[in-house]
Amino acid sequence: MPFHLSKLKIPYIAQLQSEIWNTELVFDSGGCYHIRARSGQGKSSLIHTLYGIQKNYEGKLFFKGKNAGVYTQDEWCDVRARQLSIVFQDLRLFEDMTALQNLLVKNELTAFTSADTVLLWADRLGIAHALQRKIHTLSYGERQRVAIIRALLQPFECLLLDEPFSHLDQENIRVASELIFEEVSKKKATLIVCDLESDTHFPYHVTLNL
Amino acid sequence: MKMLKEILSVQGFKANVVTYIALLIGISLLFVSLQLYLDTYALMNNRQMKNDQFEYLVLNKNITNKMMGDNAAAYFTKAEIEELRAQKAVKDIGLIESNQFPIEASNFGDLAFSTQLFFESIPDDFLDIQTENFFWKSGNKTIPVILSQDFLNLYNFGFALSQGLPQMSEETVKAISFNIQIANEENYTAEVVGFSQRYSSVIVPVEFMRYANAKFGNVKSYDYARLVIQTEEADQPELVKFIRGKNYSTQNEKIKWSKIKTVMGIVFASSGLIGLFILALCMMLLVLYLNLVITRAGGRLQLLSLLGYKTATLQRQFTAGILTAFVLIVLLALMVTVIFKFALSSFLLNYQIVTSKMIAWQIVVLGLFILALIFILFRIKSKKIIQQYLA
Numbered sequence: 001m002p003f004h005l006s007k008l009k010i011p012y013i014a015q016l017q018s019e020i021w022n023t024e025l026v027f028d029s030g031g032c033y034h035i036r037a038r039s040g041q042g043k044s045s046l047i048h049t050l051y052g053i054q055k056n057y058e059g060k061l062f063f064k065g066k067n068a069g070v071y072t073q074d075e076w077c078d079v080r081a082r083q084l085s086i087v088f089q090d091l092r093l094f095e096d097m098t099a100l101q102n103l104l105v106k107n108e109l110t111a112f113t114s115a116d117t118v119l120l121w122a123d124r125l126g127i128a129h130a131l132q133r134k135i136h137t138l139s140y141g142e143r144q145r146v147a148i149i150r151a152l153l154q155p156f157e158c159l160l161l162d163e164p165f166s167h168l169d170q171e172n173i174r175v176a177s178e179l180i181f182e183e184v185s186k187k188k189a190t191l192i193v194c195d196l197e198s199d200t201h202f203p204y205h206v207t208l209n210l
Numbered sequence: 211m212k213m214l215k216e217i218l219s220v221q222g223f224k225a226n227v228v229t230y231i232a233l234l235i236g237i238s239l240l241f242v243s244l245q246l247y248l249d250t251y252a253l254m255n256n257r258q259m260k261n262d263q264f265e266y267l268v269l270n271k272n273i274t275n276k277m278m279g280d281n282a283a284a285y286f287t288k289a290e291i292e293e294l295r296a297q298k299a300v301k302d303i304g305l306i307e308s309n310q311f312p313i314e315a316s317n318f319g320d321l322a323f324s325t326q327l328f329f330e331s332i333p334d335d336f337l338d339i340q341t342e343n344f345f346w347k348s349g350n351k352t353i354p355v356i357l358s359q360d361f362l363n364l365y366n367f368g369f370a371l372s373q374g375l376p377q378m379s380e381e382t383v384k385a386i387s388f389n390i391q392i393a394n395e396e397n398y399t400a401e402v403v404g405f406s407q408r409y410s411s412v413i414v415p416v417e418f419m420r421y422a423n424a425k426f427g428n429v430k431s432y433d434y435a436r437l438v439i440q441t442e443e444a445d446q447p448e449l450v451k452f453i454r455g456k457n458y459s460t461q462n463e464k465i466k467w468s469k470i471k472t473v474m475g476i477v478f479a480s481s482g483l484i485g486l487f488i489l490a491l492c493m494m495l496l497v498l499y500l501n502l503v504i505t506r507a508g509g510r511l512q513l514l515s516l517l518g519y520k521t522a523t524l525q526r527q528f529t530a531g532i533l534t535a536f537v538l539i540v541l542l543a544l545m546v547t548v549i550f551k552f553a554l555s556s557f558l559l560n561y562q563i564v565t566s567k568m569i570a571w572q573i574v575v576l577g578l579f580i581l582a583l584i585f586i587l588f589r590i591k592s593k594k595i596i597q598q599y600l601a
Contacts, residue, residue: 053516073600074520081518092513094217105213106517154518 002084002158002190003027003050007059010049013042019208020046022059027190029157032202035194037210043194044089046210047162050192051086052076064157081109085156087164091147093135099146100131106150113153121149125176141167148176152183158190165201177201211527214519218507218527229495230535236488237543237580241573242550243482248570249554250474253563254445265443266336266408268306269294270436272459285433290456299441299449304336306411306436307419309392311426315400317388327390329355330411331419336438338408343401346415352399353390356413357383359405380405393426409438447472493584496532497591504528504595511599521600525592536584540577547573 005025015021020035021042027033037043048054049061052071061068063079071079080086093102099122107113122128125145130138135146144167151159159180165173181202184191193202270284277283286294295303309329316324334340337356344354366377383402390398406413441449450469453460504511511524547569555565 051516073515073597074522077515077518077520079518080516092516094510094513097217101213101216105217105514108211108213109518 001026001029002064003192004062004065005059006062008049008057008061009059010042010045010054010057012056013045015041015210018210020210025208027158027192029190030188031190032184032205033190033192034199034202034204034207035192035210036196036198036207037194038196041210043210044162047086047089047160047192047194050160051084052079082155083157084160085151085154085158086160087144087147087151087162089162089166091143093143093146093150095136096134098132098134099127099138099142102135102146103131103150103153107153110154112155118149118153121152121179124179125149126172139167141169141172144168145172145176148180152180156187156189158192159184161191161193163195164193165195173201211523214514214523215527217510217514218503218524226496226499226532226535229492229499230539232488233492233536234539234542234546236485236492237540237577238546239485240482240489241485241543241547241569241576243478243485244573244576245547245551245569246554247475247478247482248572249565250471250478253565254471265441266338266438267441267453267460268409268436268438269453269458269460272457282433284435286435286437291434291437294437294439294452297449297452299443299446299452300439301442302335302440304333304438304440305434306438307331307416307423308435309419310423311393314391314394315388316391317386321386323388328412329414329419330409330436331414331416332409332411332438333416336440337413338406339404341403343403344415346418348417348421351397352387352401353414353418354403355400356404356406356409357402358410358412359407360410361412362405392422395426445471489580493587497588500528500532500588500592501595504592504599508599511596515600521593521596525589525596528596529588529592533585533588536581540581544569544574544577 003026005020005023007022007024008020009016009022013021017023019025035043035046045054049057052068055069063071064083093099094105097105100118103118103122107118119128119131122131125148127138127142127145127149130142130146135143138146144164148164151161161180164180165176168176181191183189191202193204198207271277271286273284291303291305294300307330313327313329314324315327316322334344337344339356344356346353362378362380362383369375370377384404387399387401390400392398443449514524515521551569552567555567558565
């Protein structure tokens, strides 16, 4: 049970009640969740809240049974390094560093993944050629795949994906979701995917409307 | 953390080379000043080879032309004595009594002489020689006398040599007794029992002085023209200032060190202060530099904290280089001081001044203190700046 949302709501989001806001909601370990939302309904706010960036909320949020509201900065850092991984909608890569540097700086934290694996994954997602290039020279689709690999480098019990495939074609989505699901299954982790439309990229257990 | 360093683009040693050189100069100056101060202090305290816990100063009023018609003006009043006693530096006061009756000393035989003489009496505790023979009680016909070492020197080197008279050792003088007649009435035999380096006088036991003054004295009340004060250090600036202010006179040789000590103190304090000032300026520069690099890395810091980098890890990237440099600089400054101290003590040895070749432990303590201060300052400061940027 990575997350438990108890009467959680964010003051600046108009929606008073939904399948997520202002209700009791539990994400189970190993579950595969799809959160569907139209633009502007607070999808990224929800993800940011779960990731501990957005702290302006009412109600309570529990991560692994502990009130996330009392986590310190350092505790959040530990969670982000070892338990919770994320692909941001806006990716958040170091623009003037190379793709490889972006991956290595994440891997340096835990040294969880071997260099060979990194190259293997880059090859699978078709960005091996881009590893030595700076992020700002890459297309958005390529950047998205760098961010996906970065999210998979670390140990995690829950993976948050915020519109992870918005700039990828069907073939690339298939390859990427395959890799992601492999890793999630291997780690017996919870997967939470936010997107605009319904999709079948993953074998979702539950679909929630925001 | 190679990649982390690259991402934060923290520059190494080169960025602050000039500041580090200035720091080395500042800290070395501070250390050397402290070492010089401690050396001077130690030398001045050792100079008399003190084996006593205390030093003694004989005080009298300066004799001026105005006082010449009025002998009473040379005496200390009760109020003046009390004021002196109230000084913090004064541990005790010994009152020196003088005779108030005429004394005639004479001898016969080979060393025949006859002369008018004076006596003074000083409380036993204030004498620099302690001997059982220096004692008198009513009815004794022999008076023990302590002579000034200066008198014997005057005789041996000033008088005897030029007049072709025999020089006399202390033992010889002690073996001679001479006749004393006081107030033209009572006759005594005087025997020299010792020589004083502290007092330029002819000293007799207090008991005898009391008895004779009471019997033959012209004045009934006791007045004191000379005092001896007991103090832990004769050259304490406050005491010297007080004595000068009152226009009292004393052995100047003993207190002139006070002036030198004060001047040296000011010189070393100034150079120490310059060192401290340089140190403070460099610290400011480094804090500014820290502020600059952290601010420049601001956005990256936020993203790094999103990836899971803790504040302490991030902070170390910025401070580790500076703090390592600081440790090296303090060690270098210690080495500079060691070399300086070695050279100084070798140089002083040419003048027969023996000082330790080692640096004082206080300097190592000061170095550790500076390091601790800098570590704490930079930790707190960098943490504070970094935390503004974290998510």
